[in-house]
Amino acid sequence: MNEITIGFILLGVLFALLASGFWIAFTLIAVSFAGLMLLGNDNFGLLYSTSTWGAVSDWSLAALPLFIWMGEILFRTRLSKDLFEGLTPWLSRVPGRLLHVNILSCGIFAAVSGSSAATAATIGKMTLPELKRQGYDDKMAIATLAGSGTLGLLIPPSIILIVYGVAAEVSIGRLFMAGALPGIMLVIMFMGYTAFWAMRQKSDKVQQTIHYSWAQKLRSLARLIPVSALVIFIIGSIYGGLTTPTEAAAFGVLGSLVLALSSRSLSLNSFIDSLMGAVKTSCMIIFILAGAAFLTMAMGFIGLPRMLAENIALLDLSPYMLLFLMTIMFVILGCFLDGISVVVLTTSVVLPMVIEAGIDPLWFGIYIVLVVEMSQITPPVGFNLFVIQSLTGRNIFFVAKAALPFFLLLVAAVFIVTVFPEIVTWLPNSMSRG
Template sequence: MTELYAIALFLFVLFLLLGTGLWVGLALMGVAWVGMELFTTRPVGDVMVTTIWATSSSWTLTALPLFIWMGEVLYRTRLSEDMFKGLSPWLARLPGGLVHTNIVGCTVFAAVSGSSAATLSTVGKMSIPELRARNYPERLIIGTLAGAATLGLMIPPSLALIVYGVSVNESITALFFAGVIPGLVLAVMFMGYVALYATFSKTWAPIAETGMSFAEKLRNSRFLLPVICLIVVVIGSMYLGFATATEAAAFGVIGALVLAAGQGSLNWQTFNASLMGATRTSAMIALILIGAAFLKLSMGFTGLPRALADLIASMELSRFQLLMALLVFYIVLGMFLDGISSVVLTMAVVEPMVREAGIDLIWFGIFVVVVVEMAQITPPIGFNLFVLQGMTDHEMGYITRAAMPMFLIMVVMVFVLIWLPDLALWLPDTIREAR
């Protein structure tokens, strides 16, 4: 009975504070403060200060602002234009034509950005006008952009995986490698949907592309070299064991600045804008993480996570049943919170349950990221939907309907992960054994 009272109180205070418009990080701290005051005799102020310092001084967390800055720098380059020039000759002949540039472009940019919003903005600002001019279906253009941009949360370097790794104290590098194959599989599933749409739709009538010789395609591929080199530097340095995630992030920032300078996009104005953008985003995420760490400690003192884990264990749910319950839980939560907030808010309670069920935390990180990817395209708080609304001027209902097939594909991806857990575990395990 005490646990139910504590849960009700925590939720009441949380939604009360969030309903007032208070920042998520401060709302989490407020809930933790109330919990500590009511359920423990410990000095709340001392505990809060210690937690804030320990969380904000984490070396692992250093990778976060660096990867964000790298994405901000690349957002201000001609990268999207160059990617379109390099990819379009190779993709034009596939069933679905140049719509595939949305998916492949987002996949490539996700590998150097880590941010879903940055991926969507960078690829969309170039592909939307080009695809509209070629008479591709508007709903397919918007839907594929909304879905493929979420790959920025999974394909390394992923901000969501960094936040998850810090929350559950797991290796960021291992999580990065765990996200590679599922991210690519999800991209292929998106491309398969586009191919089927193009094959069976009776209204499919894009303007045919002018044929290119193989030599011309190769010449256009030179536009992809800068971003491929950057991916090799960032991901390759971690794969070969030359760098940790934080050191790879530093290499990525240097590479992004060199790329921007080489394109003539780097000046004091863009440098300052990228630095300030990275600072604002990093501060926002850091505040959420600090609030979540304090809440996790507060709930630990009350014994609530352990009690909930024991309650779930007493229900004797199978592994599959527990995952289905968490799937529904995160989809509902994602309708009201962004992906990163959903992860840090719930890990204090969910982590003990997952450990009790014997679920691998590296695999579960990929499971959670796939599910919170859905939050990016589910109303009313789907962030990608708002970005697309600003870019296209369509109503939110239209954009939501366009993104629905991508949402359903992500649901299928969850079941694929459950059925084939090695999709997430094979690469990190292989690298670990090789070292």
């Protein structure tokens, strides 16, 4: 049986198991077993133990549960609420006004959460009721939250960048640096579109603008200082070479606990809930990584990655055409899988093609995260859509339609970083030279 036949059989098994609702990690392991059986290799136990141990014992992965725990602590305390109340006075005169709170709050919270779903859920709980009370357009309120919630995947520290860095053997610190400028670019694009939309509207439903004095604005900054200081310390320590991402994550957890205690919003129950939430999420991700490592080894034995890379090389595709086809593939996969699963499923297969085409793996990491962000607001299973649907009770297709402009902005962002790759590579390259 040749590689192509085995590949089609395994693809059928993969989609059949995913469609049946089988756990993603178990699906990856089952497909790996099926591939080895078709190949006639019966060393399942030895191959599984060696591949999974190597995948989950990487020291870089220690940052993963720590960053998740930090986000869980902030999610369950009043620190996240302080973001909303601290930003509101400064945005009262900007076109779109409080709609920008969604975007900036998501951008700031993403930098300490690293999770798209946690970002959308945390900010949405605070902002959506207030925006509705003040008469803001329901569709636009949902749209800004859905689009900006995806920033949790890109703005460092990002869980998915850690996963990609481990899978592709790329420096996680350099990936964090590479994600900073594209993340800021997206925030500016989202705010620009929101201001443009607001200037075109002629609705008088929104309550009259509240005028804040400079004294009130300066007092509101006090609410932003704790979380902002935590963000600056974490990112600055990594960029400055003072700490590794794992060490920065440990300091981040300690800092979030100190801030939560000082604000008197951390109870024993919230502490236990944050710890258990981090354990559950981390175990899920690491289990998926273990299954993906086993699948990578099985695919290596079968020879599928090598065959695909050779066949694509024979097609003589330009790097732009290769990226175009991969963008379509990632968006389709993202409609059925979460972002982390997309990355671990595809990295081992596509990375040889990417390197063969002369594409920088560091740049490709940011590209793949941007494309996965697009899939987070694409029906039928965009994770952010489900989060916002649960918050609003709206039909998921209403939420998806509302998020369409921000989906198109993400498409534009992918185009921009493809034409101008220096947006991604300039900061890590300049920091390494310094």
